[in-house]
Amino acid sequence: MFSLHLRNFVRLEQKLIQNHLLSRNSSFKSGIALDKLYEKSDNHPTSSEFSRTDSKSTTEDGLAEQFTGEIPIKDISIQSCRSSGPGGQHVNKVNTKVEVRFNVNSATWIPEWVKPKLLEEQQNRVTKNGELIVTSEKTRKQILNQADCLDKIRHMIFQASRKPKELTPYELELIAKREEAAKKRNIEDKRRRSLLKMRRRGEFF
């Protein structure tokens, strides 16, 4: 059974929920009504407790901004068209291939420091105008292909936000030692080789 896993989707805290909670009522209340099961939980949070994360927010350290996995659907363009491959009437008529595109530089939801890296890593998918295009025709359903496109975009951005590992002084020392040792070995090998060749020629220094 095919399933799409959200590879890098970070759990969105309460920050991103904008909607007001709907108060639902039933005509009958039993001993296991939801109000009684979940008395302690905050059933009616006010809108002031929630706030949208803003990638533009100024932080002391610019590198502290991280991509949370949220993509504002209004700011990207989603189009569908017909898929390729076998499939008879269904593939000929139904728009199951999904194409998602957005301009990387004008995207407010990607941290600034990630953008150049993203453009470099995905240069094959970026147009002259700086638009990143991601397509998917993985499944037979448009809804699943759309999810796959978004999943791919998230994966790309998380890949581009990878930071190189910070090495401790002990590790740096170790690396320097090993590089030196490797250089030495190289030179020794070369000397040995050249001596052997000289012997074969019959030259003796």
Next chain:
Amino acid sequence: MASKIPEKALHLIINAPRVTLNSIKPLPDSYTLKVRQRRSRAKGGQSGRGNKGQGQRMTLPRLGFEGNNTPFYMQMPIEPYYQNHQMIDLGRLNTEEPIDLNTICNTGIYKIKPNDNEYGINLTDEGADLFTSRVNVEVQWAEESTIAAIERNGGMITTRFYNPECLKAVIDTQDHFRKGLPIPRCPLPPQDALEYYMNPENRGYLADPSKLQEARYALAQKYGYEAPDYSMDRNPALFKKMKDPRQIFFGLSPGWVVCLKDKAIIKPKDEDYIQYYQS
């Protein structure tokens, strides 16, 4: 110029054959063709039936018979999937009211057999790309892509459990009331199903309501649509209607006896009964 039609008609009459016995024929329906007997030298003898056996003696078995082993046309089990029901498009279901198992069974074109261990409806994602209705639907099982398909059109879906006794009441409500049975109190699902119905990701009816919002938003992010906002809907009453976990009909409490003949509802007065149904 004179018309040539009279001339042509005269020409036809002059050249028509004489009416004789062999130039007239009765109407086709009034006669039947005689069966031609096969009497020539080649068609006689066994008359094309071979020698002895079932073939000659007209005792061949029925078409498809394979000598008493299960024939080909009976090897495959019957799986009557409902196709082209289109309940919403053809107006059998009202999308302005909540849709649940009771509403769907009342259409008369969908059958559930509790005696075959069927517990309700599993809403599949077939046709998810074409679905555009805004509904408040309650089923027994739903996949993630089904939930996404409904919520992206601004609808609401909940999954809910009915035990066999409640199921019978929900499927054929008239029959249940005619028997004089009270509205049953729905128990909690069994242990192996409890986890499913308490999970907000499955939109279970026992899930924490505050976590449901989060789950809806997360799914909207995954599938790429705007999360549904029920309070801003043009008909928020549709989504406000809710059933208690013990309640199986909207507006009716468990323990009540509905008398269809007198068009009255009989409620219990005994303390024990009231306590039992309120628990």
